[in-house]
Amino acid sequence: MDIYEAIEKRYSVRDYAPKDVDDDKLRRVLDAGRTAPSARNLQQWKFVVVRDAGLRKELAHLSDQPWMASAPVIVAVVSTKPHRIMHCNVPAAPVDCAIAITHMTLAATAEGLGTCWIGHFNQHPCKQLLGVPEQMQIIEMLTVGHAAGDAKVDKPRKEFDEVVCVDRFA
Numbered sequence: 001m002d003i004y005e006a007i008e009k010r011y012s013v014r015d016y017a018p019k020d021v022d023d024d025k026l027r028r029v030l031d032a033g034r035t036a037p038s039a040r041n042l043q044q045w046k047f048v049v050v051r052d053a054g055l056r057k058e059l060a061h062l063s064d065q066p067w068m069a070s071a072p073v074i075v076a077v078v079s080t081k082p083h084r085i086m087h088c089n090v091p092a093a094p095v096d097c098a099i100a101i102t103h104m105t106l107a108a109t110a111e112g113l114g115t116c117w118i119g120h121f122n123q124h125p126c127k128q129l130l131g132v133p134e135q136m137q138i139i140e141m142l143t144v145g146h147a148a149g150d151a152k153v154d155k156p157r158k159e160f161d162e163v164v165c166v167d168r169f170a
C-alpha cells in the first residue's frame, strides 16, 4: 500500500473485532512511531503497549469511552519531557508525539489494522494505572485492532481552498 492509499483508507475505528493483533504487525507499527522525526531528534517519548484486558477496561472507563476496551491493544504515547518549549514558542511534546502517532496510524492501516486517537482521557489516573512517572505526561492514546464493521467512506473535511493559501495568510 502506498502512502496516499494509507492516508485515504485511514479512519477512526471505534468498534473492534475480538481478534488479537499479530506481534510482528504490532512491532512494525510501533517501529513506524519509533523512527518518526522529532524536534532536535531528542525522541523524548515512550510507547506503553497495553494488552492486558483489565487495564484496557480501566483505561476505557477513565476515558469515558467504553468501546475502547474492545480494542485488543491500546498504546499510551508518553512524553518523557512534556514541558520543553521550542524556539518558536510552541511546546515540542505534543508535536513530536503527534508525528509518531501519525506514523503509527498509517503503518497500522497498511497492516490492515484500525486505530483511533484518544485525547479524551483523565490524565492523572491513567498515568497512575500505567505507572507513568509524575513528571511525564500521556500525550495521547491510540487504540489498535481489527475493525469490526465496514470501512467508513465519508470523511467530512474542509475544502482545499479554505485551508490552503499562498504567500500571505488569507
Ligand SMILES: Cc1cc2nc3c(=O)[nH]c(=O)nc-3n(C[C@H](O)[C@H](O)[C@H](O)COP(=O)(O)O)c2cc1C
Pocket (backbone or CB within 6 Å): 010, 011, 012, 013, 014, 065, 116, 117, 118, 119, 120, 121, 140, 152, 155
Ligand atoms: C488529537 C486527537 C484526539 C482525538 N481524541 C478522540 C477521542 O478521545 N475519542 C474518539 O472517539 N476520537 C478521537 N479522535 C478522533 C477524531 O474524532 C477523528 O480523527 C476525526 O473526527 C476525523 O475522523 P477520521 O479519523 O475518521 O478521519 C481524536 C483525534 C485526534 C487527532
